[in-house]
Amino acid sequence: MTLPLPQIPLSQIRVWIFDLDNTLYPASCNLFAQVDRRIGEFIARHFGIPHDEARAMQKRFFREHGTTLRGLMVEHDVDPEPFLDYVHAIDVTPVEPSPRLDKALERLPGRKVIYTNGSVTHAGNVTARLGIARHFDTVFGIVEAGYVPKPDPRPYATLVERHGIDPKRACMVEDIARNLAPAHAMGMTTVWVRSEADWARPDLGASGGGVGTGGHIDHVADDLIAWLEAVPAA
CATH class of the missing domain: 3.40.50.1000 (HAD superfamily/HAD-like)
Known part of the structure; x- marks a missing residue:
């Protein structure tokens, strides 16, 4: 109600x-699941680390900095543009x-x-x-x-x-x-x-x-x- x-x-x-x-x-469209997965992939590729380690880094950045991107920028001086381009290259067709x-x-x-x-x-x-x-x-x-x-x-x-x-x-x-x-x-x-x-x-x-x-x-x-x-x- x-x-x-x-x-x-x-x-x-x-x-x-x-x-x-x-x-x-x-929220049932679950677009963020795609974004979330691609964030982990970006981190794993950028740092050359296993997926589980990238996932832990991703979630720590989110908790401590508000967004994973902010953590990457503050702690590792990551260029935000390639990050945003990569993580938002998703399929939006689940949205009707x-x-x-x-x-x-x-x-x-x-x-x-x-x-x-x-x-x-x-x-x-x-x-x-x-x-x-x-x-x-x-x-x-x-x-x-x-x-x-x-x-x-x-x-x-x-x-x-x-x-x-x-x-x-x-x-x-x-x-x-x-x-x-x-x-x-x-x-x-x-x-x-x-x-x-x-x-x-x-x-x-x-x-x-x-x-x-x-x-x-x-x-x-x-x-x-x-x-x-x-x-x-x-």
């Missing part, structure tokens, strides 16, 4: 900021075109932006497959963020400054709950697309109110499209 929309004037939202992976398409999402975005008032820890190219491939690329006037990817991943607050500030976004009139939609904390601190309305993955769930110990999933979450949506369809009516 999708929880009720919070008591805010939705008519005041002027910019909708969407995460990409496992947010604009269902979504005319319903296309229509929901069309009816949603305001600008639409994608903010992803992935690349602009990857976002373009996925949104083209979904049939929704036309709705987004900006894709703010990991390159545009200076290779600093969410939830570091610095790229959030860069995003709003560069694109003239008033955080108090913006809404951020994301499947990884911790990535909503900096947006909420800036004054954005936040929507968590519920995930069963442990690493994506809210910190239940977080202070504040919200909807019982941490004070930095204003809305919880089990079905993003249904939630978006409800916004104009609300």
